[in-house]
Amino acid sequence: xxxxxxxxxxxxxxxxxxxxxxxxxxxxxxxxxxxxxxxxxxxxxxxxxxxxxxxxxxxxxxxxxxxxxxxxxxxxxxxxxxxxxxxxxxxxxxxxxxxxxxxxxxxxxxxxxxxxxxxxxxxxxxxxxxxxxxxxxxxxxxxxxxxxxxxxxxxxxxxxxxxxxxxxxxxxxxxxxxxxxxxxxxxxxxxxxxxxxxxxxxxxxxxxxxxxxxxxxxxxxxxxxxxxxxxxxxxxxxxxxxxxxxxxxxxxxxxxxxxxxxxxxxxxxxxxxxxxxxxxxxxxxxxxxxxxxxxxxxxxxxxxxxxxxxxxxxxxxxxxxxxxxxxxxxxxxxxxxxxxxxxxxxxxxxxxxxxxxxxxxxxxxxxxxxxxxxxxxxxxxxxxxxxxxxxxxxxxxxxxxxxxxxxxxxxxxxxxxxxxxxxxxxx
Numbered sequence: 001x002x003x004x005x006x007x008x009x010x011x012x013x014x015x016x017x018x019x020x021x022x023x024x025x026x027x028x029x030x031x032x033x034x035x036x037x038x039x040x041x042x043x044x045x046x047x048x049x050x051x052x053x054x055x056x057x058x059x060x061x062x063x064x065x066x067x068x069x070x071x072x073x074x075x076x077x078x079x080x081x082x083x084x085x086x087x088x089x090x091x092x093x094x095x096x097x098x099x100x101x102x103x104x105x106x107x108x109x110x111x112x113x114x115x116x117x118x119x120x121x122x123x124x125x126x127x128x129x130x131x132x133x134x135x136x137x138x139x140x141x142x143x144x145x146x147x148x149x150x151x152x153x154x155x156x157x158x159x160x161x162x163x164x165x166x167x168x169x170x171x172x173x174x175x176x177x178x179x180x181x182x183x184x185x186x187x188x189x190x191x192x193x194x195x196x197x198x199x200x201x202x203x204x205x206x207x208x209x210x211x212x213x214x215x216x217x218x219x220x221x222x223x224x225x226x227x228x229x230x231x232x233x234x235x236x237x238x239x240x241x242x243x244x245x246x247x248x249x250x251x252x253x254x255x256x257x258x259x260x261x262x263x264x265x266x267x268x269x270x271x272x273x274x275x276x277x278x279x280x281x282x283x284x285x286x287x288x289x290x291x292x293x294x295x296x297x298x299x300x301x302x303x304x305x306x307x308x309x310x311x312x313x314x315x316x317x318x319x320x321x322x323x324x325x326x327x328x329x330x331x332x333x334x335x336x337x338x339x340x341x342x343x344x345x346x347x348x349x350x351x352x353x354x355x356x357x358x359x360x361x362x363x364x365x366x367x368x369x370x371x372x373x374x375x376x377x378x379x380x381x382x383x384x385x386x387x388x389x390x391x392x393x394x395x396x397x398x399x400x401x402x403x404x405x406x407x408x409x410x411x412x413x414x415x416x417x418x419x420x421x422x423x424x425x426x427x
Contacts, residue, residue: 004200007050008216014043015223022226030237037231038257041075044220044227045261048074050197051216074221075258076106077293078228081300083250084311088304098236098250099297100317104324105251106259107289111331112352114263114282116345121267122275123342131275133338138395140283143175145332147290151325158318160298160311168295175287231257245363252356259285279340290328316366319373323355326380333387336395351380 018040020026027033080102087095122131150167154160201209235254239246262285269278298311313321330351334344354376362369 001200001203004050004197007197008047011043011047015040018223018227018230022230027230027234030234030241033230033234034238037227037234040223040227041079041231042257042260044223045075045258046264047216047220049261049265050201051213051220075224075228075261076102076255076289077296078224079232079254079258080106080293081296082228082232084297084300085304087311088301088306088309091301091305091309094246096301096311097247097314097317098232099301099311100313100320101247101251102254103289103293103297104317104320106255106293107286107324108327108352108355109252109255109259110282110286110289111327112348112355114259114266114285115279115331115340116349117263118266118270118275118279118282119340119342119345121270122278125271125273126275129343130339130341131279133276133279133335133340135338137276137280137283137338139175139178140280140287141332141335141338143171143178144283144287144290144328147171147287148325148328148332151290151294151321151328154294154313155318155322155325158313160294160313162298162302162308162310165295165299168291172288172291172295175291179284248359248363251359283335286328286331315370319370319377323373323377323380326377326384327351330380330384330387333384333391336388336391347383351376 017036021033021036080099083095083099083102087093087099119131123129147168150164150171154164201212204212232250232254235249236246238244239249262281266278266281266285269275269281298309301309301311331348334340334348355373358369358372358376362372
């Protein structure tokens with residue numbers, strides 16, 4: 001508990017400068033503002049993740065991993081919602097581009113960096129080239145596939161509408177409902193303590209646990225609310241001050257700060273011998289970003305405008321969204337075998353690195369950047385087609401076995417075997 005309190009104290013100290021800046025209105029420079037409010041958002045994200053992680057044993061494994069993924073990316077939502085709200089108030093401004101940039105950057109960072117990181121850390125720790133997934137994880141894979149397919153509807157319309165908000169929220173709610181019905185395999189597989197600082201909360205009486213979780217969430221949510229606007233604006237101002245395209249800073253810098261807590265929690269899963277949990281947390285993170293985050297954009301714009309308004313995609317944003325959807329489809333195809341390996345990680349990260357090179361090399365040549373992104377998107381789709389054709393029979397078998405197991409309210413045989421294997425090893 002002392003160790004946990006030390007982490008909480010560090011987080012609070014990191015938050016205090018942002019609170020002072022916000023209360024006094026002092027803004028010494030865009031660069032300092034970005035650092036101060038970015039650190040506050042980062043610290044608040046960690047506080048949220050500690051509280052969510054502590055509830056792991058009280059909810060079914062699939063649902064708590066989805067909840068952890070949702071809670072820990074609230075900073076990302078706050079920043080993107082601010083940009084979308086401002087875009088609604090001023091549709092002709094650049095804010096609509098910022099909102100789209102932040103959303104596509106966050107999604108592509110997850111698949112292109114966070115997923116590969118899980119496999120590479122697992123290999124470094126165990127020298128095992130694959131992270132195995134249970135048949136119950138076909139739920140996450142299936143819903144991510146559904147959301148990715150629907151993304152192409154948005155690409156064809158070239159705009160995100162309130163109707164899309166309804167559909168995407170429905171997909172996410174269906175995912176949560178199905179995740180809550182999953183067999184609770186996790187309690188037999190996991191160690192007694194959660195990884196990281198949240199382990200201390202597991203030793204407290206239930207009422208104290210919930211009090212801590214509620215308190216952490218309340219403090220973190222308040223910090224995120226007061227920091228989102230100045231953090232978002234300071235990034236734009238910093239780009240102009242440094243003469244760096246603010247679009248690129250918003251697309252890659254802002255998600256790095258807001259996604260860090262979720263990624264750190266996933267890393268703790270991997271380093272504590274729970275690589276499956278880490279990978280599934282990142283997959284769940286991708287699902288809620290690819291459904292709820294996208295769904296909230298036209299809603300926030302509508303609130304800002306005071307009337308129903310769509311979020312249009314200009315040529316650059318059209319290709320950014322198309323590329324994000326194509327990357328998502330390819331990522332799903334690599335999961336169909338219910339295992340994710342080092343080779344897949346290297347391919348995903350390499351293609352992501354190409355995106356970054358294209359973005360920065362052609363940052364002042366929009367037409368060439370769009371052409372390059374289009375080519376890369378078709379590369380993703382071509383590769384996904386090959387993988388889907390090869391893996392479809394195995395994926396259908398896994399899905400069929402899961403449906404039969406769910407109908408009988410029993411664990412799939414593979415999951416039972418995994419439970420027995422881990423139990424026999426004393427874990």
